[in-house]
Amino acid sequence: MKRYAFLAILIQVMILLSGCWDQRELGEITVVTGMAVDKGENDKYVLTVEGINATELNKQTASGFAPSIVYGVEGNSLAELAYKVNEGISRHLIYSHMRTLIIGEELAKEGIIDFIDYLERNREIRDDFNILVARGLRGADILRVTYQFQKSPSLKLHTQLDTMMKDWGGDPGVRMNDVIRAWTSSGREPVMAAVTILGDPKKGLSSENMKKVTPDALVILDSLAIFKEDKLAGYLSLEDSRNYLWIQDKIIKTSITVECAEGRFMGLRVYNTKTKIKGEIQGGQPKIDINIRAEAYVDGTHCNNQFDKAKTFFECDRCAEKHLEKLISGTVKKVQEEYEADIFGFGEVMQRQDYKDYKPIEDSWDEKFAEADVKVDTTVIIRRTGIRTKSFLNEVK
């Protein structure tokens, strides 16, 4: 009996003394879905968080107030600021549902590596949130623009980027762990998606913005931000962003427009594609072969193609291949010439495939990358032509 009493007390004490330390009732928390980091006026950073007003996101309980609260504080370390935000926000902030991190352009140009450590180290914050650059703006401005369907700006951005990547491929799909991997790998420079505001950022602030068919301010995916080490080097167009993804073999689906005759175009929907990269260093000069194989279907054409003949398919294939080759090599060339930053990770390929020759030039790889001989070889196979074989264009009188 004594023994059981002893054990019972032991168990109770163990449970009662150790429990509850990280307990948070739902009524005491505010979920943070987005964060923006900008350069501070006096101190190093300004951390702005977007805390969700959950009642407004629920259709039954919504009453037309602002869907979230955006508030920023200034200081020298994010670790402190993450809790200091409570100087303006009433509840505990929960960072585990954070989906987007937006970095202001000014700060991005000066370097971002210092505060990323906090984001990676913290036990609450996930490592797979979207990491973005606010082009020409402060990150906090992006967090303040409201939207009709998904009222929370950061959740909207998260979905928007995801959809974009799946349907067309403009978003590089870069999460925080990708950025860190690029920094720690010797043959790769990081990229991030860049977003900007279309319209007047000041008008985007209020929930009035959500009531308009064309909002006064809308956050759009603008371009691809290129970094050299941890500093923003410049931007590439959205088209280039898609091509970047293609080289990375991350395209899920995309569409390309091929000129099938003078001034006439044919839309191709690429639904299955595979990219293989081979690298070798010959006499000190890197040689890179990019091999792209894509399957597509015709998704609209201006030309009077006769798709009942196999020959037409082959002709279109050739035409698309040439076009695709031009696209891809154009992007590579632009990066080589303008930025000298190996965002494609060709260095990684070299390291794997030609380690012996790569090792001596590892430190000066970015210069070598600029001189690299990049060959693009594409194979496009058109499999189908939608639900029509012959276009009605043939029969128009």
Add this chain to the structure above:
Amino acid sequence: MSILKSLLKMRKKKELPIQIEEPPDADAGADLKTLSLEQLKEKIKDEFGSTIDLSMDDLKTEGKDALLVYLTSMVDTKQLKETFLQSLSGKHDGLKLTTEDDLKSLCKEKFGGAGYQLIETFNDIITALLFGNIIIVFKDLEKALSLSMASSEDRSITEPSTQTVIRGPKDGFVESISTNVSLLRRRIKNRNLRFEKFIIGSETNTSVYIGYMEGISNKKIVEEVRKRLRKIKVHAIFESGNIEELIADKTATPFPLALNTERPDTVAANLLDGKIVILVDGTPFVLLVPAVLVDFFSIAEDYYQNFMMGSFLRIIRYLAFMIALITPSLYVGILTFHHELLPTPLLLGIIAQREGVPFPAVIEVLIMEVTFEILREAGVRMPRAVGQTVSIVGALVIGQAAAEAGIISNIMVIIVAITAIANFVSPTYSFAAAARLLRFMLIIVSAILGLYGVLLVLVFIVAHLSSLRSFGVAYLSPVAPFIIEQQKDVFFRFPFWSMRQRPAYLKTQNPEKMPKTGSPSPPPMKGERAN
């Protein structure tokens, strides 16, 4: 270290068994020959006092003075008049009743086949009276005649109120033990089906039968059942639940260690698997031992319908048990500790709903679970006529009013409802009760330690389950210890022809139920070779 040592020390201490010998009853063996009829009459009157249902009549039969004793409350008086008094008339056939042999031949002649008994001690007379026999004591004879004439005022056989099936026999056990035995015997027409009688309860003298299949059941287990029944020294047995608690391997457990059922078909099937049935007079619930955990998830109907459907329903039952056990504690754990586990939209939805709820999640859950248990208890105990009121009030209180008043959130209503419904799925009431109890333990630990606590308690429950034995059989068998052949009837119900083995954990005398036949198949087509 000192703690460990003191623990070990405490363990080593053993109390010396104290045995109390009951003084033998001085009157127990009082012979009839020492008593005259008058003395006997006095003595019986002493024993029974002035109870109104004792009837003692002097009669003269077969030319001899005799005494007829019976309890009017236990004896079918109509039968007594019709059969007995006709055959024992006042006529004197010249037969002399002077010796024991005379009595024997008289009985053979008149009551042969009616189940008579000759008894000689006074105590036997008392016992026989209590079981509804009539006693005739003849003057100057050493033995008395005892005839069974118990009235059978029974409920007719109806459909069992628990464990109902859609397809399957609709008869259930009743309160009369002899009817129950006949229900079993009718299902198993086999000379190897044996029943043994025990009288248990020093005050109630309740009949308890055990039944088993000779040549199938493990003899050691049968002997163990006998031993445990003999050991019982309680004053009263009213229900098989009393027996269950007295013969269980362990009392301090929420899990039932004997399977109780109202269904004769379930019992018959289990008897043929090598289990032992314990029937108690006065209750329709019979016990099956040894019971293992998986028995509580399989029902008779599993074997009467398509094996795929049977397997599906069985998996649903396991799932429902887990839902009933852990849903509320998962709710508490996730909502207070692990917000990151929910998808963002779901978390935001729950937050929006709980906005304004004044209680912490654990209090909310406890309020609702306790309310539900109260309602459920009320629903069971209320007189049938007002039963509907409970469901109406309950649905309103639980469902709408509480949520509208902002005391609880809507999602809580869903949690309580799914938990309750999942709990009702369990085919054996006593097993579902275990989930009901453990649920509260899980909720409280989860409120303190989160999902870590839930896991901790689950580990504890599994450890406890694996420590349990039912008549020496591991409670988790055939899963732990794992027996591969027996998996045909655990989570899935394999086709009938493939389940040829009796449960190996019962160590039956004959492990095979049937010869290998293979699956049924259509006759061979032309040109095809027959298998």
